[in-house]
Amino acid sequence: MCLAIPTRVIEVHNEFEAIVELAGVRKLVSIALVENVQVGDFVILHVGHALTKLDPDEARKTLQLMAEAGLAVDPTTA
Amino acid sequence: MKFVDEFRDGALAQGIARAIHAEAQPHRRYAFMEFCGGHTHAIARYGIPDLLPAHVRMIHGPGCPVCVLPIGRIDLAIYLAVKRGVILCTYGDTLRVPASDGLSLLRAKAQGGDIRMIYSPEDALRIARDNPKREVVLFAIGFETTTPPTAVALMGAEREGLDNFSVLCCHVLTPAAIAHILDSPEVRDLGLVSLDGFIGPAHVSTIIGSQPYEFFAEEYRKPVVIAGFEPLDVMQAILMLVRQVNAGRFAVENEFTRAVSRAGNRRAQALVVECFELRKHFEWRGLGEVPYSALKIRERFARFDAEARFDLAYQPAPDHKACACGAILRGVKQPIDCTLFGTICTPDTPMGSCMVSSEGACAAHYTYGRHRSPA
Ligand code: SF4
Numbered sequence: 001m002c003l004a005i006p007t008r009v010i011e012v013h014n015e016f017e018a019i020v021e022l023a024g025v026r027k028l029v030s031i032a033l034v035e036n037v038q039v040g041d042f043v044i045l046h047v048g049h050a051l052t053k054l055d056p057d058e059a060r061k062t063l064q065l066m067a068e069a070g071l072a073v074d075p076t077t078a
Numbered sequence: 079m080k081f082v083d084e085f086r087d088g089a090l091a092q093g094i095a096r097a098i099h100a101e102a103q104p105h106r107r108y109a110f111m112e113f114c115g116g117h118t119h120a121i122a123r124y125g126i127p128d129l130l131p132a133h134v135r136m137i138h139g140p141g142c143p144v145c146v147l148p149i150g151r152i153d154l155a156i157y158l159a160v161k162r163g164v165i166l167c168t169y170g171d172t173l174r175v176p177a178s179d180g181l182s183l184l185r186a187k188a189q190g191g192d193i194r195m196i197y198s199p200e201d202a203l204r205i206a207r208d209n210p211k212r213e214v215v216l217f218a219i220g221f222e223t224t225t226p227p228t229a230v231a232l233m234g235a236e237r238e239g240l241d242n243f244s245v246l247c248c249h250v251l252t253p254a255a256i257a258h259i260l261d262s263p264e265v266r267d268l269g270l271v272s273l274d275g276f277i278g279p280a281h282v283s284t285i286i287g288s289q290p291y292e293f294f295a296e297e298y299r300k301p302v303v304i305a306g307f308e309p310l311d312v313m314q315a316i317l318m319l320v321r322q323v324n325a326g327r328f329a330v331e332n333e334f335t336r337a338v339s340r341a342g343n344r345r346a347q348a349l350v351v352e353c354f355e356l357r358k359h360f361e362w363r364g365l366g367e368v369p370y371s372a373l374k375i376r377e378r379f380a381r382f383d384a385e386a387r388f389d390l391a392y393q394p395a396p397d398h399k400a401c402a403c404g405a406i407l408r409g410v411k412q413p414i415d416c417t418l419f420g421t422i423c424t425p426d427t428p429m430g431s432c433m434v435s436s437e438g439a440c441a442a443h444y445t446y447g448r449h450r451s452p453a
Contacts, residue, residue, distance in 0.1 A: 006080070030198070030227070033226050033346045044281060047169070048199070048200055049226070051226075051284050052284040054337055055335070055336045055337070056336075059081060060079070062333065062334075066314050067090060067093065069093060070092065070093015071093065073096040
């Protein structure tokens, strides 16, 4: 039940409710726990609640670090 | 950026695997515990042990909320449904967990208990609104991720004056369980499990932040790396742990910066504090009594507290004698060490809770890892 998922916000109704979309399915969810949710944000959805927003800049930085980890090693020797 | 596919990229995974192979020192053994069931699931599903050198080993921790729910708590839920005639609302994962007298919530339902599977605490509120003449109880389980949603439901019930709604609160705290494992004699004195570091929970940490783990890093001199639930996140976290061990460091590092900050989700924390307080004692399946490891509902919401409302008294109940869940949750045993594993105990006929949820060590191992590795 920890298998929460990133979903994209496509409508914000008010401070408490938003519509998210995942793989073409739209769902009404609670955003009561997260401040300042905007259309286009990605949120982690868990038991019908957004738990937090996902930060695209941080995501890119992490992917960059992962790529660098692999590049630092010569694939022919490892 | 979709935040999913990017973090499952096979070429990147190979790259990180190469780095782990290159940096893990051959004369050392590395044992890391992933606390969280979400990580256990990802490790099994993506075959991560196959990508690691033999001397880098992952040990499953107790972070599957269904696995640590003690039988006595499920017995209370069954009692409410069967003997007190309430509508019991529960997350799907708990339905098949074996309870006392050969029962489970699913069997109690087949015997006429009004037990309904919900997806969100809001579903339970709606059921209470739709059935004003019935008592409706939310069987609230889980770690810090499900607690704030339960708090939102409690506040909603208070606001609406929803007098037929109450909560059977079984919420537990991650840091308390980590401390309990590190303090357990197996780890501390016997040295049966050597733990060189932890992968810290993903979603729990979005709520509590990375700060609560700083104590462990300091006190127990163990590195902690908070990681997301995608396979690359886990691989990267393992690399970061290997680097800390090599350097003799024990810090809290955050691989999951796209979702986790040091302070966490303050709004959610404030709601939790408003609704809940610490319990002195709580029994965890497999770990036994862990002090100050769970939450109870505050006095202000007493009328929504099922324990007070139905005058419930907790009765501990023993596990199946041969079930090794307890030792597995502490990292002392592996699923295949259990004599029931895969023969008598399977996901279709679970004997213990670790076989029920897909995040449980036994279920994850049965589904994805059984023919793969000896560990
Ligand atoms: S295989 Fe079944 S009985 Fe054995 S430890 Fe796992 S859950 Fe318990």
